[in-house]
Amino acid sequence: MKLSVLGSCGPYPSKTGCLSGYLIETGGKKIMLDMGSGSLHNLTKVCDLDSLDAIFISHLHFDHTSDLLPFQYYLDVRKNPITLYIHESNSEYYKLLTGHPKFNIANINEGDVRNFGPASLSFFELEHSAKNFAIKITTHDTVFVYTGDTVFTEKLYDICEDADYLLADCAKPDNFNGSHAKLSEMFNMCKELNIQLLVTHFSPNTNPKKDFSSFKEIEIVEEISVYEL
Template identity: 30%
Template sequence: MKLNILGCYGPISCSDGPTSSYLMEVNDKKILMDMGAGSLINLQKICKMEDIDMVILSHLHADHINDLFILRYYLKLIDKKIPLYAPNSPISEFDRFKDEECFDVKVLEDNMEVKLDDIKISFLSAEHPVSAFMTKIEYNNKTFVYSGDSIVNNNLKTFIKGVDFALLDGAFLSSQKLNRNTHMSSYEAAKTAVDMNVKKLMITHLAPFIDRKEYLFDAKKGSDEEILLAVPMLKVKI
């Protein structure tokens, strides 16, 4: 499996890159997880838009779905339909794409499993102010989890337990006095990953106005392991 970071910022894109978007390549299959603002620019540096086999939206906040509505224009132009997995709420956001001809929309549910050739993809709900799901991809005895946006809870712990690679929301610094029911701090992401025996952790959903060194410093308080921070166009083999 090869993970490509297309965008890692949140909730605001910046001159360094898009908001959340990640392309997983497995053999000749391409799974696109979230489509933040600007993500199609970086996607097209790697492949053609029509090469995407599946789009997964972890939740329907703008910094995770913005470019879906740009992809829609292109798919209509070339008359192509692709599978799209997404939560069905908030309904006002879901209504914006649910009847589009270019998307074969499947509503995400807890413990849902999908097969794409020999690739197993499963979902479990996260904890965020709107309906949100984590994604697990398993192939050839390797396991990967993307948390989407979530705080620490039992579902997250269960889902990441023992995985080879976890890409976790660590948007906050533990020193910030922010709304604590939206995102983990980098410290919480790192501590939870260690507690759950995750083999390799990458932290994402980084605020462009926070120095990356501060994120790493916060994460290091929770873990002695090497921790990666997401960077646009970074590629990681899993």
């Protein structure tokens, strides 16, 4: 499994960082996890868009979805439909994001499992200021979890029990109060479960390498970095 980090900032970009977007390649298939602003541009640097099989959207916040809008202009010229794993909503914004006829909408709900080539995708609702789903990608030798945006909850222990890698929204210090996890919380769980923690969702006003230098064994993910998982 290969992970390309195409945007790891939020909720707005920094000079060096675009918003949430990650490409996973596994078993000859490609899926984009979230599509925040700037991530689509970075995607074109690492992937021919025609070869993209699917997109997963964790939740409807702008920093995870906004590049789905210009992506629809690309769909006008794309030959084949593309699968969009997303939780259905009645909101106008959802309709705007998903209205293109070449989106093959795959509605996701808690506990759903879908085949993706030789891999399986499963989805779990977490706690955030918008309805948010984590995705777990399981292959014969690797289990990868991406949280989307979430506070830390005990449910993450169940989801991540058999995981090798956790890409987590947790770039927050202990004094942070809001609907994102603190680094120490994810760090402690990953240590306990023996999972490699990949930290993401950096505020533009932070210096993660400096701010989190006391945490060993974590990986601060930046664009465009590529990991063989």
